[in-house]
Amino acid sequence: MVPKIVIxxxxxxxxxSVDKALRKVGADPVITSDPQQLISADxxxxxxxxxxxxxxxxxxxxxxxxxxxxxxxxGRPLLCICIGLxxxxxxxxxGELPGLGLVQGSVQLIRPGMKDKFGNQMKVPHIGWNxxxxxxxxxxxNPIFKGIPQGSHFYFVHSYRCVPDEQxxxxxxxxxxxxxCAAVVRDNVIGTQFHPEKSGSIGLQIYKNxxxxxxxxxQ
Amino acid sequence: MLTRRVxxxxxxxxxxxxxxxxxxxxxxxxxxxxxxxFYNDEGADELVFLDxxxxxxxxxxxxxxVEKVSSEVFIPLTVGGGIRSVxxxxxxxxxGADKVSINSAAVINPELIEECAKEFGSQCVVxxxxxxxxIDETTKQYSSSTTVEGISWxxxxxxxxxxTTLDAMQWAKRATECGAGELLVTSxxxxxxxxxxxxxLLSSISDSVSVPVIASGGAGALExxxxxxxxxxxxxxxxxxxxxxxxxxxxxxxxxxxxxxxPVRKVE
Numbered sequence: 001m002v003p004k005i006v007i008x009x010x011x012x013x014x015x016x017s018v019d020k021a022l023r024k025v026g027a028d029p030v031i032t033s034d035p036q037q038l039i040s041a042d043x044x045x046x047x048x049x050x051x052x053x054x055x056x057x058x059x060x061x062x063x064x065x066x067x068x069x070x071x072x073x074x075g076r077p078l079l080c081i082c083i084g085l086x087x088x089x090x091x092x093x094x095g096e097l098p099g100l101g102l103v104q105g106s107v108q109l110i111r112p113g114m115k116d117k118f119g120n121q122m123k124v125p126h127i128g129w130n131x132x133x134x135x136x137x138x139x140x141x142n143p144i145f146k147g148i149p150q151g152s153h154f155y156f157v158h159s160y161r162c163v164p165d166e167q168x169x170x171x172x173x174x175x176x177x178x179x180x181c182a183a184v185v186r187d188n189v190i191g192t193q194f195h196p197e198k199s200g201s202i203g204l205q206i207y208k209n210x211x212x213x214x215x216x217x218x219q
Numbered sequence: 220m221l222t223r224r225v226x227x228x229x230x231x232x233x234x235x236x237x238x239x240x241x242x243x244x245x246x247x248x249x250x251x252x253x254x255x256x257f258y259n260d261e262g263a264d265e266l267v268f269l270d271x272x273x274x275x276x277x278x279x280x281x282x283x284x285v286e287k288v289s290s291e292v293f294i295p296l297t298v299g300g301g302i303r304s305v306x307x308x309x310x311x312x313x314x315g316a317d318k319v320s321i322n323s324a325a326v327i328n329p330e331l332i333e334e335c336a337k338e339f340g341s342q343c344v345v346x347x348x349x350x351x352x353x354i355d356e357t358t359k360q361y362s363s364s365t366t367v368e369g370i371s372w373x374x375x376x377x378x379x380x381x382x383t384t385l386d387a388m389q390w391a392k393r394a395t396e397c398g399a400g401e402l403l404v405t406s407x408x409x410x411x412x413x414x415x416x417x418x419x420l421l422s423s424i425s426d427s428v429s430v431p432v433i434a435s436g437g438a439g440a441l442e443x444x445x446x447x448x449x450x451x452x453x454x455x456x457x458x459x460x461x462x463x464x465x466x467x468x469x470x471x472x473x474x475x476x477x478x479x480x481x482p483v484r485k486v487e
Contacts, residue, residue: 016315020290050340122221123431123454125342125400129264129484130221153222153484155295157317157342176221198295198317200259200486 003214005029006041008068010058013047014197018081021197025208033058035067043076043214044068047197048083049157052107053095055083065100072102077213078189079144085184085191086162094160103186105164110176122177129153130174132182132194138171143216144190144209145171145183152202154182154194162193222482223448224264224455225472226433227462229254231300232272234280236463254463255288261469262486263294267320267403267433267457269347270300271378282314289315299347299403308335312343320345320403323376326383326390329397336398345433346399349375350387350420351407372420379407387420388427395428402428403457405435413439413461421451433457441467441475448481 005022007029009015015031022029022045029045030037038044046068048055059065072078080088089099092107099107110124132154139145156174162181164170172183174194184191190210196203229236229251236251255266266288270281285298298311299320308319319339325332325346335344350372372387391402404424406417416437425432431454434447438458447453461467473483 014312014317016313017289017293017317020315021293024290024293049342054340123429125430126221127342127401127431128221128224128454156221157295195295197293200294204293 002028003042003211004040005211005214006038006044007031008038008044008046008064009033010046010048010055010062010064013055013084014049014195015047017195017197018045018047021204021207022211025204025211027207027211027214033062033064035062035064038064038067038071041071041076042217043210044071044078045210046078046080046084046087048081048085048087050083051094052083052086052092052099052160053097055087056095056097056099059087059100060097069100069102072100072189075188077210077217079210080189080191081197082158082193082195085193086160088184088189088191089162089164092160102189103162103164103169103184103191104166105162107160107162110159110161110178110180125157125159126176126180127157128155129199130156130176130182130194132172132174134172134183135170138185142171142185143213144185144206146209147205148202154192154196154199154203156194158193162191220482222264222484223476224433225262225444225469225476225483226265226267226455226457227254227258227263227469228267228269228435228457228459229463230269230271230459231281231284232270234284237271251284252287252291255292258462258469259292259294260486262473262484263469264484265295265297265455266292267297267299269320270298272301282310285311285314285316297345297403299345304331305334305338308339308343312339318343318345318401320347322347322349323381325394326374326376326385329393332394332397332399336400341398341400344399345401345403346391346394347403347405348387348390348394349379349405349407351375351379351382352417352420370419375407388423391424391428395430399430401431401433403433403435406437409437410435411460412437415439415443416447416451416453416456418446418451421447421453425452425454431455441472444472445476445479445481448476
């Protein structure tokens, strides 16, 4: 049976880009904000762009906050992207609303003022393709990063960075004057600060891996 | 390290890519999807689509173009041209655009930037500005601020046809305060001339805002891209006809930049 992948529609995310990327790798996702659909899904994606409060407000008002937490606890694959990753944390400097608290730690503003090697100011937001360094053994250990070469470039757009309490939950980092957490893996909960759906063929590989993960979990 | 972006710009008229020289003499240069796939393979870091027709039928054609391109090419897409409202912007984002650029409508109503940023986040809102150097006293009187070497720049709207009283530096600051997440700065003096970007303009703007600046207008040779990134302090470089007519390839530009120590993303 084709696994049911739900793209959680918070109306504050690029759900359509995620949908297109999943379709490109052979999945047949459903874009929905219906808690019942999420509960019955084999896997889910929590995308997010914009501000963390807008995502949390949407989750709260759509009565999705608890279903997302329960989904995460159920062991089924949950892929969280950009702000989707940031709302997994307890709190964010960006907003007032508490996050989902699925990963312990905080989300902090990347402070402008760092300089690059030409002496130019580094800008905030951090926009563009940056090199991602996976933690030792991560690309072999973790099926979601299978086949991704160390140092691959991924597309980032964000002003805040995640700071998990547990260093071991950081699966990858990137450098932007400061070390920026690029990916978090906590059991079945996977989060990327970058946008795999906008990172060309290397990004599609992550969706492919996610789809394969969903198939293996389902069996 | 964050790489500098090389961005082909596709001017679209009724579903076909065209590019004018200095905003006139428009020629047809091809199909958007074909070009997008080609540029993706070449290592383009992003694509900008500018809808240069204003009629409402063409707007729907643009939605279809974006819909099709974003199903095939998985790199960031910016769409602009004739965006006048939050609803126009939503339509483009839903079709698969990642960012929307606004130009004339933002000059007329700067609150539009705020509304769009509030609705979709600053990262979706690119302010595009077409600017021209003030060359005589008649135009200079409009502008109070003078910057690099006594030069000041004036903002134009409607594809460069209408001068405004806005000074480019002041407008850039204002727009970012309103929530623009990126600036796409086109020098009308340099556009189509192939003699290089207006680096004093770019560096002045880049120094006065905290958001990334995309350089546009004037690329004609490999060193122009380097100059815009280093002397113009730009975060990204954009070019159109140079790429569309195959005079330079995106991959060549990237190799050139890489050889000179600029971090770029290479595709195999």
